[in-house]
Amino acid sequence: MTTPLQSPAAAMAALPLDSGATAATNTYTDINGLAALKKDPNSPQALRAVAQQVDALFLQMMLQSMREASAEISGTPASNEMSMYQDMFDKQIALTLSQHQGLGLGTALTRQMGHASAKPAAAPATTVPGALRPPVTRAATVAPSAPDIAAQAAKFVSEVLPTIRSAAQALGVDPLGMLAQAALETGWGQRMPAKADGTSSLNLFGIKAGGGWSGAEATATTVEVAGGIATQHRAAFRAYGSVQESVNDFIGLLSSSPRYREALAAGGSAQAYVAGIGNAGYASDPEYSHKLNEVLNSATFRSAVRVGLSKL
Numbered sequence: 632m633t634t635p636l637q638s639p640a641a642a643m644a645a646l647p648l649d650s651g652a653t654a655a656t657n658t659y660t661d662i663n664g665l666a667a668l669k670k671d672p673n674s675p676q677a678l679r680a681v682a683q684q685v686d687a688l689f690l691q692m693m694l695q696s697m698r699e700a701s702a703e704i705s706g707t708p709a710s711n712e713m714s715m716y717q718d719m720f721d722k723q724i725a726l727t728l729s730q731h732q733g734l735g736l737g738t739a740l741t742r743q744m745g746h747a748s749a750k751p752a753a754a755p756a757t758t759v760p761g762a763l764r765p766p767v768t769r770a771a772t773v774a775p776s777a778p779d780i781a782a783q784a785a786k787f788v789s790e791v792l793p794t795i796r797s798a799a800q801a802l803g804v805d806p807l808g809m810l811a812q813a814a815l816e817t818g819w820g821q822r823m824p825a826k827a828d829g830t831s832s833l834n835l836f837g838i839k840a841g842g843g844w845s846g847a848e849a850t851a852t853t854v855e856v857a858g859g860i861a862t863q864h865r866a867a868f869r870a871y872g873s874v875q876e877s878v879n880d881f882i883g884l885l886s887s888s889p890r891y892r893e894a895l896a897a898g899g900s901a902q903a904y905v906a907g908i909g910n911a912g913y914a915s916d917p918e919y920s921h922k923l924n925e926v927l928n929s930a931t932f933r934s935a936v937r938v939g940l941s942k943l
Contacts, residue, residue: 788935832871834849836877837868851866905923
């Protein structure tokens with residue numbers, strides 16, 4: 632039996648709205664709400680909204696740290712889809728909690744900004760309040776830095792690009808589309824399901840182990856979207872002995888199913904390939920093509936490809 636994930640909207644609805652909060656910033660995806668406050672940056676509403684964003688940032692970091700600690704203890708990393716929905720939930724619940732007391736940082740910051748706005752323009756504040764420095768320093772150790780992500784992406788691309796390049800040539804498609812798909816499905820190689828012995832499944836494309844599969848398997852938590860509702864459950868995924876086996880199996884899946892005809896007809900267009908994969912329903916996520924395009928057009932991806940090509 633599967634348990635539906637509580638949506639960010641539902642989580643927000645579970646708490647009473649603060650009548651003094653800025654209504655335009657009740658969802659973390661709404662940047663227009665804060666942009667509108669620029670018209671009067673020294674107003675109490677603007678100061679309160681900025682303070683709430685500071686509280687929300689630190690709350691999100693705390694939630695992320697707890698999830699990472701839980702994953703290390705359990706030894707079962709979440710799938711790429713699961714991590715995405717957890718991140719969405721954490722951002723929204725952090726923003727919501729920040730509007731209801733929060734960590735107290737927002738209150739302190741509101742007072743600081745209020746005092747600063749009352750000072751003459753000729754004497755602007757030049758230092759960050761000392762009370763905020765320790766959390767900022769600590770936060771730098773919570774999430775991986777941009778260089779760390781870039782290094783992992785470059786390492787992943789260098790390892791799989793030769794095999795994917797050969798496979799794409801055989802299928803007649805741009806290898807960058809397939810590479811972006813492997814990056815998204817595995818989180819740059821960091822979120823592949825693990826087998827019972829703890830070794831990686833090397834499942835680059837998130838292919839599940841259906842009734843016709845007789846090979847090795849790996850079980851992981853995943854998320855499926857049906858009727859607009861995201862549901863998490865444990866699922867069996869195919870496991871391979873090498874990257875070559877994984878890519879060969881993916882080639883067989885695409886070439887044997889008519890549903891992927893549009894993707895295979897994309898030729899040299901990586902954008903057309905990812906659109907075709909999404910339209911074919913490769914993943915239940917309705918935003919799958921959009922996310923593939925985000926990877927494809929990212930600076931991290933372009934940099935990793937340059938490194939990978941230099942090693943061919």
